[in-house]
Amino acid sequence: MNLNSIDEPRSEDVLSYIRKESLDVYNRLHSIEEDVAFVDQVHKSYPSTPLLPNLRCGAWYTDPAVATPVPAYFKSTDGHNNNWSFNLRRANLHLLPLIIKRQSIILVDSTRSGKKIPDALSKTIPIWCSVINRAMLLRHLSLKEERGVDWNVALYTPPSTVSRQEHHQIEQRLDNWARDLANSSFNLPLLPSPLRPVWITPSTSTFPTFSPKESEPPKFFPVICVSASKQVRQGVERRTGGFSYIQGSGDDHELWGMGLTPEMFWAHRTRLRAAGRTDIPTLVAEIVGSENNASAIQNPPSPVLHVEGRLLLAAINEIPQSPQDANIRYIILTPSSEESQTVDDTHVYIPTVSGKKGQSHFLQTILPLSMEAINQAxxxxxxxxxxCESGKDMSVGVVLTALQLYFGGDGLYISSNSAYSADKxxxxxxLEWIIESRPQANPSRTVLKRVNEFLLTPSTFRGVPSLPGP
Structure with a gap:
């Protein structure tokens, strides 16, 4: 037999096999279970520290029964090389009261790219901590007099993940970001101690300890960044339990989850964990179908605090089916192929349009109709x-426009918008008022551009078309 005639596996065949393994829902869910066990271990080491998932990926690894129901959204893209940013649209300042009260938080995330720590934990959060520490000195002048050099504003990044060159390049931008934050309208509660990130991964041999003296404030409040998944250099790792371990399995669940979400996973975790490989697809389809048919309200609408709740934001599934408050008028931007609007005593339904046509539709139809309904109410x-469908995008654009047209800089209602003055x-x-009231608000650049176009150009876009009568 000629051994040289035996074909070696082609590289494309190997890649195809790895890709198939990585998209297998059975492998994904069992990999998540392995990572959940590690996150539980970390949380047991700091039982009094609030546990928060970094959305979206982190939600797969944190049990809602023990996690603190406060959203945290630190984007990896804000930490990407040469794209570093402290984005005021994702300021996450709602976390500060919790940190002040509990003196620490645990943030959970993961990465699938073979890295040890995701950029959100290794760079975005370190930027956040340093910028807030610096903005504190700018906003609260007494802090500098009282604490002086003891107030640490340094940038801390994990040296095994972030090079010294990149660290230095980020440092050069921190003061400008801090000035932008200090000059914003955001409420910035006074921190007793500066923030400082620390990192824990599955390769961490000893977890850090924090034992401040009771007689004085701690030198810093730790923001414990937990990278949930074990680093896999290439491909996948076989486990004796009969599955292939995939790093960062919770990432991009739209590609592999068959409609499954973190909320569904935790609600049906016991059944999913017990199911065999061949049964998993059928079970997931059953769970997704039953959950999609449910109409339970997740959260109540969020009032915009700066205008004393005159305007509120919500996802469509957060709107009560039988509204109890007769003093609220609901404007619902509903995905629909219908081109007409409908109005009843409590609701205005305005259909949205997807794709490129949706941009002009939002500008020329949704905003004028919404403003007419809001003004009347x-x-x-x-x-x-x-x-809107998500409660984060188009509805934010509508409320942002109404805040500019019908409310002054002091948050008081203006009965007529004839003399309103808008600038960027x-x-x-x-927009900062909205984000402070609803931290999960995340309007797209397209929506914000259309809002600016609507408000900063002549009023020829407004007033046409008009709503039908109820």
């Missing part, structure tokens, strides 16, 4: 709740 003494700064300030 506000003049009649009613509050207005605007909802005033629009940005009102």
């Amino acid at each position: 506000l003049q009649g003494g009613k509050n207005v709740c605007v909802a 700064r005033s629009i940005r300030t009102r």
